Amino acid sequence: MITYEHLYIGGHWVEPTKKELLEVRSPHDRSLVGMAAEATPPDVDLAVAAAREAFDEGPWPLLTxxxxxxxxxxxxxLYAERAEEIADLTTAENGSARWFTGWTASALSQQTDAFLRAAAAMKWEEEMPRTDEATGRVLVRREPVGVVAAVIPWNAPHQSALVKMVPALLAGCTVVxxxxxxNALVTLLLGEIFTKAGVPKGVVSILPADRETSEYLVSHPGIDKIAFTGSTRAGQTIASIAGRQLKRVSLELGGKSAAIVREDADLDALVEGLKFLSFANNGEACVAHTRILVHRSRYDEAVAxxxxxxxxxxxxDxxxxxxxxxxxxxxxQQERVRSYIETGIREGARLVTGGPEVPEGLEGGHYVKPTLFADVDNSMRIAQEEIFGPVLVVIPFDDDDQAVRIANDSPFGLGGGVWTADETRALEIARRIRTGTFSVNGAPFSLDAPFGGFKNSGIGREFGMVGLTQYIEYKTIAV
Incomplete structure (x- = not known):
C-alpha cells in the first residue's frame, strides 16, 4: 500500500491542514490501493502564496x-524511467486497462517533446519590421501569463496534468x-519527479482535493490563469468565475463525437479503428467516437x-x-452509465448487445457491459448527452448532406471522423463538421497540432505551439 501523508506545496512536502487521510480504493474490487493527504482551502492559500512569490520575485520567469x-x-x-510504475498505479487507482495506461505513460514523453520543440522555435522577443519612417523600433515580447491553476479530471490524470503543466512551465509560469x-497517489508522485528534475522552490504545487476546494482555488485572487479539463457543466462554472474576475481561461470539455461511415467505407477497418477510438480507457474519454452514423445501404452490415x-x-480485471x-x-459513474442504457431502452432504441446488467462474475467492481444501440434517432438523450462509458449508438443516413447535418446536430464539437475510400469527399465532409479535431479513416493526430473543441466542448487549444501560446501574454515595446 502506498501512503502520501503530505501535500506537495511549492516544491516541499508539507503537512496538510486536514489530518484524516483520503482512502484510494480499487474500482475493480474495492481493495485499498493507498492513503493520501487531501487539500482544503488553507492549503490552497499556502500553495498560491508560494506560486505567487516564485513568479513575482523568484528566478523561474527570469530564467532564459x-x-x-x-x-x-x-x-x-526521469518520468520515462518510472513509466511502468506510473502505469501500474494509474490502473490500480482508475481501473483503466493496463494496455492503455502503459501506452499513455510511454506516449507522454512524445507529448512533452512536442512542447519542447515549440518552446525552442518560439520567438520570445522579436523586432517587428518597420513600415513607416516615423515609427521607431517596435519589440514584441512573449511573457508568461502568471500563476496557473491547472484543474484536471480523473480519467487521464498525467496526460491532463502535463498537457497544462509542461507548456505553462516552459513559458515561465508557476503552477498549482x-x-x-x-488519482491522489499518482498525481502526488509527480512531485517526486519535479523535485528531482530541479524545479525551483515555489514553482509547482500538487493538491488532491474535492470540488469545493477546486472552486476555492480557481476563485483565488492570486491566480492569473485557469486551465481546466472536465465536464461541460463544471467548465461553465469555471468560465463564469473567470469572467467575473477577468482571469485568462482555457477549457477542454466534453464530447459526443460522430463517426460518419459512407457507403464505400471499409467496414473491417472501421471496426478495428473504433475498437480504440470508441473504447480506449473503458470509454471514459471525452474524444470517444460514440455516435456512429452509417449510410443506410451498409447499415445492417455495420451493426452486425x-x-x-x-x-x-x-x-x-x-x-x-x-x-x-x-x-x-x-x-x-457505473450507475450513470447503466442509467443511460436504461434510458436508451425506454426511448425506443434497439438494444443490440450489452445492457444495464452488471457483467456476471464482476459484481464486486464498478463494471458495465459494452453496449450497442441501433435504430437511434439523433434527438434521443443517448445520442445527445455524453455518457462517458462503453456505449455506442448507431444512426442511419441517406446522403452526405444528411450525415453532416446529424453530426453537427449536437451541443458538442470536440472530435469525429469519416470512413470512406474517397479522400476528396472525406475532406469536403471534414471541412463542414463543426469540431476541433476530425480524422479520416482513423488517422492518428500529431502532438504538434492543436487539440480542443467547438461549442460546448471548450475554449482554447492544447498541444504543440498553439498549446504553448495559451500560457503567454504579448507585450509591445515601442522604442
Whole structure:
C-alpha cells in the first residue's frame, strides 16, 4: 500500500491542514490501493502564496527559455524511467486497462517533446519590421501569463496534468495542480519527479482535493490563469468565475463525437479503428467516437460487425493481459452509465448487445457491459448527452448532406471522423463538421497540432505551439 501523508506545496512536502487521510480504493474490487493527504482551502492559500512569490520575485520567469527547457528535459527523462510504475498505479487507482495506461505513460514523453520543440522555435522577443519612417523600433515580447491553476479530471490524470503543466512551465509560469481524489497517489508522485528534475522552490504545487476546494482555488485572487479539463457543466462554472474576475481561461470539455461511415467505407477497418477510438480507457474519454452514423445501404452490415466487436472485448480485471475494458472509476459513474442504457431502452432504441446488467462474475467492481444501440434517432438523450462509458449508438443516413447535418446536430464539437475510400469527399465532409479535431479513416493526430473543441466542448487549444501560446501574454515595446 502506498501512503502520501503530505501535500506537495511549492516544491516541499508539507503537512496538510486536514489530518484524516483520503482512502484510494480499487474500482475493480474495492481493495485499498493507498492513503493520501487531501487539500482544503488553507492549503490552497499556502500553495498560491508560494506560486505567487516564485513568479513575482523568484528566478523561474527570469530564467532564459533554454534554461527552463533543460529542466523540462530532465523531467521528461526521469518520468520515462518510472513509466511502468506510473502505469501500474494509474490502473490500480482508475481501473483503466493496463494496455492503455502503459501506452499513455510511454506516449507522454512524445507529448512533452512536442512542447519542447515549440518552446525552442518560439520567438520570445522579436523586432517587428518597420513600415513607416516615423515609427521607431517596435519589440514584441512573449511573457508568461502568471500563476496557473491547472484543474484536471480523473480519467487521464498525467496526460491532463502535463498537457497544462509542461507548456505553462516552459513559458515561465508557476503552477498549482488540483487533481481529483481518485488519482491522489499518482498525481502526488509527480512531485517526486519535479523535485528531482530541479524545479525551483515555489514553482509547482500538487493538491488532491474535492470540488469545493477546486472552486476555492480557481476563485483565488492570486491566480492569473485557469486551465481546466472536465465536464461541460463544471467548465461553465469555471468560465463564469473567470469572467467575473477577468482571469485568462482555457477549457477542454466534453464530447459526443460522430463517426460518419459512407457507403464505400471499409467496414473491417472501421471496426478495428473504433475498437480504440470508441473504447480506449473503458470509454471514459471525452474524444470517444460514440455516435456512429452509417449510410443506410451498409447499415445492417455495420451493426452486425459492431455487435461482433463489442462481444469480443474482454471486460474484467484491468491488470489482466487479455482485458480490454476495465471498470468504471466510481460506483456513481457505473450507475450513470447503466442509467443511460436504461434510458436508451425506454426511448425506443434497439438494444443490440450489452445492457444495464452488471457483467456476471464482476459484481464486486464498478463494471458495465459494452453496449450497442441501433435504430437511434439523433434527438434521443443517448445520442445527445455524453455518457462517458462503453456505449455506442448507431444512426442511419441517406446522403452526405444528411450525415453532416446529424453530426453537427449536437451541443458538442470536440472530435469525429469519416470512413470512406474517397479522400476528396472525406475532406469536403471534414471541412463542414463543426469540431476541433476530425480524422479520416482513423488517422492518428500529431502532438504538434492543436487539440480542443467547438461549442460546448471548450475554449482554447492544447498541444504543440498553439498549446504553448495559451500560457503567454504579448507585450509591445515601442522604442
Amino acid at each position: 527559455p533554454a534554461e527552463r527547457q533543460e529542466i523540462i528535459i530532465r523531467f521528461r527523462d 495542480l488540483k487533481s481529483s481524489p481518485e 460487425k459492431l455487435k461482433d466487436l463489442l462481444e469480443s472485448l474482454t471486460v474484467g 484491468p491488470f489482466a493481459a487479455d482485458t480490454f475494458i476495465g471498470p468504471m472509476v466510481r460506483a456513481d
